[in-house]
Amino acid sequence: MFKPLIFYIGLRYTRAKRRTQFISFITLTSIMGIALGVTALITVLSVMNGFEAELRERILGMTSHATLTGKYGQLENWAEAENRIKNTPHVQGSAPFISGQVMINADRRVSGTMLNGVMPKNEPKVSEVGNRMVEGKLDDLVPGEYGIILGAELAKYLGTFMGDKITIISPQVNSTPAGIVPRMRRFTVVGIFKVGMYEYDRNMALIHIDDAAKLFRLESAVSGLRIKLDDVFNAPKITQTLGSELSDEYIVSDWTMAHENFFRAIKTEKTVMFIILLLIVAVAAFNIVSTLVMVVTDKRGDIAILKTQGLTSGSVMGIFMVLGTIIGVVGTFLGTIGGILLALNAGHIVHDLEKIFQTRFLPADVYYISDLPSKLMWSDVTTIALMAFILSLLATIYPAWQASKINPAEVLRYE
Template sequence: MILSPFEWTIAKRYMLPGKGERFIALVAGISLVAVMLGVWALVIVMSVMNGFRAELFDKIVGLNGHAIIQAYGGRLEDWQDVLKEVRATPGVTRASPLIEQPLLASFNGRVEAILVRGNTASDIERLRDKVQAGNLDELKVGGDNVAIGSQLAQNLGARVGDVITVINPQGRSTPFGTVPRQIAYRVAAIFEIGVYDYDSAFVVMPIPNAQTLLLTGDTIGMIEVTTNDPDHVDRILAPLQRKLAGRAIINDWKTINASLFEALAVERVVMFVVLSIIVLVAVFNILSSLIMLVRAKTRDIAILRTMGATRRSLLKVFVTTGFCIGALGTVSGLALGLVSLYFRQPIVHGVERMTGQNLWDPSIRFLTELPSRPDPVEIAVICIMALVFSFLATLYPAFKAASTDPVQVLRYE
């Protein structure tokens, strides 16, 4: 919609009402701020929701792969042959043996439930950039060194160099019953994955050491699989599932974390709908301010009509006036949202200091920091939605102004 110099001059005049129309200017300002806050809230919430899902997916899948092949009974006897079959499956990019077993750990009188994790040397190496203290190179086959999660270290009060005791209930049999197996391990490294449940439970060691601790011989519990397309992992591993029928079961990341990711998807849609209503309510302020402006400018509109202004010109003037308010609010909200996302962690810490409340408890939120991942397509949809709502809100007042009859208005002037 291209405006002539005359139309643009009138539109700018109406966007900045005079001294006698300060109330109209106030309502227009409130409209702009309302649109800005609606767009700001949408950008922040949707980016945080996207970041939460993406970070959670990256951390869970980065540690456990896209699928787990788990043996019936917890022990995979011929795992070397199965591993070869898995690696030969089209679409599989990585497969590695894995042992996971829930046990107990104690240190200085404190006891915590743990998840002993036996990994290959290459899988242990993947934790290197997560290490907060210590050295992963000390985790050797046959040694007594382990790496533990940061939250577990905090719960036990253990540091690098301390010796913790891992308790395996399946110990040796005696005339008085089974005596739990207790083995001392030195903490060689402390790591932080960023997922509270993992950081508070994982004790990592080489696979042979885990086999010795659990008395499982040369067997493993599962095989971790990564594919080239996580969204179609079930289709990629379908042939393998048929081959392993009766020996093992395949659970992909969708099945293992189904409830969590489905809840996130539902919450994301609900939050978008609810916050969109805020933008919708905000544009009603634009509607009301334009209606007030049309009523206040009825005499001016009639004079413009008698001077030759067409209905189309007046329609364009008032649509432009209202649309500019919505556009300025949208741009301001987008800028404010991006700035808030950039400084999100300091903002969270500042609010925590002011309120004295922990706003981001890792034990509840899974992640240790507030995540964010702005989606350009989603942000574009939010901006377009706000602009469309603003445009629609201008139509009624604009048509009302364009339909003004100058004869009726100026009859008694």
């Protein structure tokens, strides 16, 4: 049964007296340790959630949710296949594509890149590249005019601008009297896109699908169909159903097959980081043990007197558990508030620090994302706060139990 006296005495022991200033300092240190640990844990997990969400959004904005191809890596009757999946549940759109590795030569600069042939009117159905254009637009890709759209980092590396001429060198070869030579074609830069991910901005270029068919000698065939789904997280199940409804001449894959290890690594890293930071909170919480041990040692006379006045061992234990719980609750509360505020403003804080120190903490040529995203999840906040409180509560048990075992006769013998 809860007794107000136990709570009153436990709360009173948190106040400092002249001879217990050091104990109060240790108590304050325990509170700040828990608060800082909880703040760090909430902030770090929020930033990792933000990175994961941002990466998923940008990757899925450039890659297809699902891909339909033929057995031999080509799709001959793509229009027929598109009609077959058009009214399939969960399919929101589709677009044909041709993809291949090429070399790009611009004056003295050469770079390997992934060249994608797209259909400008259909591409917005399956990707966000049309919304990521820095210069030009997708409709500037006109068949027969051999225009090309480069990623921003690729254009920067090649030193090319709008209207410049570049040479595409294809792995396909031509037989000539002089021997076998690679196929080459001059293209004009008609656009530049920037996704914000170095992998795409540096290693991708777009041309019209008709020009790609001529370059790679595919005639009427395409590499496949890119498919957009209404539920990306249910893509494996949807593609499995779609594959079972189509004939064996088609192969259906989803985005998780290409990026499963990547997102699994992020999830593992998040779990490991949670455990490491939780250990920091645990260390701070178990500082409560040393604080309570010192309080018990200092209050031995008080405990003995309280016991002689009828206070039970259980009540004595409750007093010190109340004291330790107050330390844990205050530290957890301050840490939770600090973590929420820091997580919600992490991007602005980093941006201001970059301005102050005139540097970039996340350079675009090193990291996938050059800005610091943060996504606060209330389930994480609840879990962290609950774990910190439980650890604080567990830390009070041993010193409170030791206080309850104090024998009044032995303590008061020398008083």
